[in-house]
Amino acid sequence: MTSISLSRPRRGAADGGPLSRVRAYLAFDGWGLLILPLLVFLLVFFVAPLGFMIAKSFTDPTLSLDNYREIFSASIYVKVLVNTFVIALTVTAVTMLLAYPYAYLMTISRPAWRNLLILLILVPFWTSVLVRSFALVLLLRDTGVINSIAMDIGVIDEPLSIMRSMKGVMFGMVQVALPFAVLPMYATMRNIDPRLTEAAQGLGDRPSGAFWRVFVPLSMPGVAAGLLLTFIQALGYYITPSLLGGPKNTMIGELIVQQVSTVLQFGFAAALAVLLLTTTFALLAIASRFMDLERMLMGRS
Structure with a gap:
């Protein structure tokens, strides 16, 4: 049983515009929601601190490449x-x-x-x-x-x-x-x-x-x-x-x-x-x- 389907859209899906393509790439069913806690954890404890560190390297003490x-x-x-x-x-x-x-x-x-x-x-x-x-x-x-x-x-x-x-x-x-x-x-x-x-x-x-x-x-x-x-x-x-x-x-x-x-x-x-x-x-x-x-x-x- 697959909870998340990551598949390339069919040719006909392109007629629906960009939103249709996105939906075709990421098709969640009910079980797919189980991955949300992991995604939130990674965003809060990995992606956000990493982004803060990168921003800090350019803005502390001033906005520059010093x-x-x-x-x-x-x-x-x-x-x-x-x-x-x-x-x-x-x-x-x-x-x-x-x-x-x-x-x-x-x-x-x-x-x-x-x-x-x-x-x-x-x-x-x-x-x-x-x-x-x-x-x-x-x-x-x-x-x-x-x-x-x-x-x-x-x-x-x-x-x-x-x-x-x-x-x-x-x-x-x-x-x-x-x-x-x-x-x-x-x-x-x-x-x-x-x-x-x-x-x-x-x-x-x-x-x-x-x-x-x-x-x-x-x-x-x-x-x-x-x-x-x-x-x-x-x-x-x-x-x-x-x-x-x-x-x-x-x-x-x-x-x-x-x-x-x-x-x-x-x-x-x-x-x-x-x-x-x-x-x-x-x-x-x-x-x-x-x-x-x-x-x-x-x-x-």
């Missing part, structure tokens, strides 16, 4: 933008290199081991990002677990400077992003028929050659989905880089919070948020030109 000009005119803000993209790209690359073997191992493992691997990758979803980030602080600081063990066994003579550096930010962000890369890859890999690689080997190819020529190309939709989710998510990180990074590793999310809570420049913070949102939509638009986002992200064929 907030956007300031972003690109001050070298410190340009540096933050560059840092954000460099860190996001690096985190994405490292995450993909770690996630692909893990997802492949999940695919070829026996059921018992596969369930264990799935459990390990799902555990982070049941733990707050803030809690995990504070746990990493205890692990990575100069007197933390890693440095203490390494010094006790004689691997290093003095603590490694992991906190307040790019290494700490990378370590924290990768462990947060890893599940979002592994799960789309595994969802794609598990649907690849193993008989395809067996057929390639039967035709004379080596196992490694069959893997690279058959399995890897078929797994690319999952890789693309994981890459897109990881990179777009990494652009907006705040908690992890603020706890593990330093002033040289400031990202745009930290800058937005600083402008709102410390400097009280709400218009400038809104402009930064709009810039980040626009960048995300632009990346999605570019990606949609080369891949089927609906199939990758929504699981549709």
Whole structure:
């Protein structure tokens, strides 16, 4: 039973004018009214705040483009933008290199081991990002677990400077992003028929050659989905880089919070948020030109 019918109007419907076309596109029956609470919720708590933020970026303190000009005119803000993209790209690359073997191992493992691997990758979803980030602080600081063990066994003579550096930010962000890369890859890999690689080997190819020529190309939709989710998510990180990074590793999310809570420049913070949102939509638009986002992200064929 379909509650909302979204169908293209027939040719004859065009004779009734624009209003007839609209009615033909959106034909509600009684059950279609059930979607109204969701629409109201989205309008009140998503569309309206988003519109207010966009308007704020142009009107606070005056109606102008000054907030956007300031972003690109001050070298410190340009540096933050560059840092954000460099860190996001690096985190994405490292995450993909770690996630692909893990997802492949999940695919070829026996059921018992596969369930264990799935459990390990799902555990982070049941733990707050803030809690995990504070746990990493205890692990990575100069007197933390890693440095203490390494010094006790004689691997290093003095603590490694992991906190307040790019290494700490990378370590924290990768462990947060890893599940979002592994799960789309595994969802794609598990649907690849193993008989395809067996057929390639039967035709004379080596196992490694069959893997690279058959399995890897078929797994690319999952890789693309994981890459897109990881990179777009990494652009907006705040908690992890603020706890593990330093002033040289400031990202745009930290800058937005600083402008709102410390400097009280709400218009400038809104402009930064709009810039980040626009960048995300632009990346999605570019990606949609080369891949089927609906199939990758929504699981549709």
